[in-house]
Every structure is written in structure tokens, then in C-alpha cells.
Amino acid sequence: MNEYTYEEIETGHIESFTVTITEEMMDSFCAITGDTNPLHCDGEYAGSKGYRGRVVYGMLTGSLLSTLAGVYLPGKRSLIQEVTIKFAKPVYIGDTLTVEGVVEEKNDTFSLLMIKATIRNSSGEKVCRAKMQVGVNG
Secondary structure (H helix, E strand, O other), rough: OOOOOHOOOOOOOEEEEEEEEEEEHHHHHHHHOOOOOHHHHHHHHHHHHOOOOOOOOOOHHHHHHHHHHHHHHEEEEEEEEEEEEOOOOOOOOEEEEEEEEEEEEEEOOOOOOEEEEEEEOOOOOOOEEEEEEEOOOO
């Protein structure tokens, strides 16, 4: 876990990590949220709608942005204040995703970072993009 202070982070700072989406992650997300939409829970149903299998919950993919801020950029001292997110392509079980954030702006008055985040699949396709406003405590 990174422990960057606000002063240690410069505009242009980049952090990234990879994660592979598993069936267990999907099942846990379903149990936590109660979202039983068959597009996410029934591979046969999803296939009948033109998808190649169960579609990963968009908010499961989006939740990786919390990991980006809370573990990597800035890490331990982070507090997410705002996220604007767009889902560009479906994600599937077994996909390996690369989550990357780059600091676009700093607000010295409030110790805030404006982070541009992207999530790409193993083919390099953007599956998600986001703008994050993250406070840095201490």
C-alpha cells in the first residue's frame, strides 16, 4: 500500500495495477448487492442477448477505482470525494484488467487530486474511464 503525502505527488504521477475478474468476485458482488439481473448471473441468458457469457457488473469494474485510490494513488491517505464513470465495453469473467490513474490537477487549497482513470482489458481496449476527485489526508 502506498502512503504518498499530498506534497509527494506531482501532476502527471501515474500508478497502475492488474486484476483478473473471477466467478467468485461476481458471486460475492451479487450476494453483497442483491443484484440478480440474469445478464450478470446466467451465462445462457447473457448469450441469448449477444454476449459471450455473464457480463461483469459495471459497478464491480468501477469498484476497482476504490482500489486505485485507496491502495495506489495516493494510497493510505486517500478519501474519494467524487467519481464520474463511463462504461465503454462489457467485461467478462476471466478478463485481466489494467487499472491506471494519472494525476491531472492538484488543488493545494483543499489537498485534492484530480485523477483521470482508465481500465483496459487484456486486448488493450478501454472498458471504463473515469474522473476522480480524491482528497489526501495528512
